[in-house]
Amino acid sequence: MRMTVLTSGSKGNSTVIASAETRVLVDAGLSCRELMKRMAMVKEDPSALDAILITHEHQDHVAGLSVLARRLRIPVYFSEPTHRAWVRQMTPRTTMTYAQWLEHVQKEKEARAALDAVETANPEMCEQSSSVQMEAASAEGEEEDAPEAAVKRDPASLPAVEYFQPGTSFCIGDLTIAPFTTPHDAADPCGFVFESATESIRMALATDLGYMPPNVRSALQRIDVLLLESNHDLEMLKDGPYPWAVKQRVLSRVGHLSNDATAEFLARDYDGNATYIVLGHLSETNNVPELALLSAEEAIRERGKLLGNRVLLAQQSEPLASICL
Ligand SMILES: [Zn+2]
Ligand SMILES: [Zn+2]
Numbered sequence: 434m435r436m437t438v439l440t441s442g443s444k445g446n447s448t449v450i451a452s453a454e455t456r457v458l459v460d461a462g463l464s465c466r467e468l469m470k471r472m473a474m475v476k477e478d479p480s481a482l483d484a485i486l487i488t489h490e491h492q493d494h495v496a497g498l499s500v501l502a503r504r505l506r507i508p509v510y511f512s513e514p515t516h517r518a519w520v521r522q523m524t525p526r527t528t529m530t531y532a533q534w535l536e537h538v539q540k541e542k543e544a545r546a547a548l549d550a551v552e553t554a555n556p557e558m559c560e561q562s563s564s565v566q567m568e569a570a571s572a573e574g575e576e577e578d579a580p581e582a583a584v585k586r587d588p589a590s591l592p593a594v595e596y597f598q599p600g601t602s603f604c605i606g607d608l609t610i611a612p613f614t615t616p617h618d619a620a621d622p623c624g625f626v627f628e629s630a631t632e633s634i635r636m637a638l639a640t641d642l643g644y645m646p647p648n649v650r651s652a653l654q655r656i657d658v659l660l661l662e663s664n665h666d667l668e669m670l671k672d673g674p675y676p677w678a679v680k681q682r683v684l685s686r687v688g689h690l691s692n693d694a695t696a697e698f699l700a701r702d703y704d705g706n707a708t709y710i711v712l713g714h715l716s717e718t719n720n721v722p723e724l725a726l727l728s729a730e731e732a733i734r735e736r737g738k739l740l741g742n743r744v745l746l747a748q749q750s751e752p753l754a755s756i757c758l
Contacts, residue, residue: 434627434634436658436756439463439471441640441713442749446494448660449477449755450636452629455606458485458501459625459638462493465500475752479505484595484605486510489619489641490519499523499588508593510605512612516594518620523589538594545593599623600648607631613652615642618687626652634658634758640714643686644694650702658756660747661698663712663729664689665719673719689714692725696732705739709756713747722746 437449445462449472456477461468472479484507488494498519502509511519517534521527529537597603599614599621611626624639637653640662653659670680670691683689690698695712710733712725729744747753 434629434632434636434657434758436636436660436711437475437477438660438711438713438747438753439468439475439477440749440752441660441711441715441747443493443664443714443716443718444749445496446488446640446714447471447497448638449482450608450627451477452606452608452627453631455483455608456481457605457608457610457627458482460488460494461485461498461501462496465497465504468497468501471752475755477755482507484508484510486610486625487515487519488615488624488638489617489622490515490522491619491641494641495519495522499591502591506592508595509591510595510597510603512599512621512623513596514621515619516596520589524587541587541590541594544590611652613648615639615649616644616646616687617641617689618643618682618685624649624652626656632758636660636758640664640690642690643688645690645698645702650698653702654704655706657707657758658709658711659707660711660713661695662690662714663692663695663720663725664714665691665716666721666724667691667693669721669724670716670719675718683716683719689716692720692728695725696728699729699732700735703733703736705733705736705742708741708758709743709745711745711747711753711756715746715749717749 435451439447440463446460447462447468448459450457469479482505485502597612599612602609602611607630609628612623615622615624622641626635626637628635634657635655636658637656638660639649639653670683712729715722715725726744726746733739733742
């Protein structure tokens with residue numbers, strides 16, 4: 434199994450998780466072009482991706498989502514409230530009652546089915562037209578590969594949408610995915626635990642959480658590779674340039690984990706099972722990578738007996754070399 438963090442931090446988050454047969458992207462928080470560039474840098478073939486999974490609708494997790502999903506023609510997995518919040522974000526002038534929303538989802542499904550029918554009937558024509566559009570897209574850095582006008586007009590249209598519910602596991606290929614609810618100021622935020630049926634390896638992502646509630650602590654047991662938030666240094670945040678309201682938001686129970694909170698989890702609740710702990714979602718303004726690293730390493734050292742537990746730092750500016758187990 435493999436984890437490749439393409440980017441992590443307040444300006445964008447995106448990670449590839451791959452098993453023997455399945456490859457998914459968790460979040461798409463940079464432009465499509467930048468994500469493609471980063472995948473090329475670490476030799477992750479974008480065309481081999483089976484799906485995109487979204488933790489929550491904040492911009493640093495979805496910035497390149499629609500363009501990337503349409504370009505790769507792969508399904509996007511959301512919780513329903515997250516999908517709805519994302520659609521509203523993409524179409525801010527549209528107000529929608531819940532009944533209208535259901536109708537919208539139904540119409541989209543029908544449009545996609547119609548599109549699929551056309552493509553199945555004329556595979557050659559579609560391949561041709563999509564490759565032409567792909568070329569045009571790479572020239573512009575944007576793409577519009579849906580031949581149907583209705584789909585084109587809708588900035589929130591996706592090749593396919595699948596829903597999951599935090600707390601309920603689901604499968605994509607040979608990956609079992611357990612989404613767990615995180616405390617964060619979004620519609621229905623979650624983290625993920627990935628397990629490969631054939632390799633009995635478990636990898637988890639837990640960023641964007643204000644504190645470590647019991648459900649997250651128990652989800653993060655027996656993890657081999659753990660991407661864990663270590664967002665800010667408390668003193669730097671308090672003395673830093675953010676406006677008061679933003680400081681309050683970050684510090685709140687629906688904000689982000691501080692280095693201290695992460696260290697507390699590692700020292701008290703973490704089971705010491707991981708081969709790698711990757712610290713992520715570091716604030717560029719209110720943290721220093723060395724501080725986050727030191728704080729986590731000290732916390733783990735206090736556990737004494739632990740082997741493995743190599744601590745790595747995910748970067749905003751460049752991908753982290755793939756972690757393979
Ligand atoms: Zn967030
Ligand atoms: Zn975030």
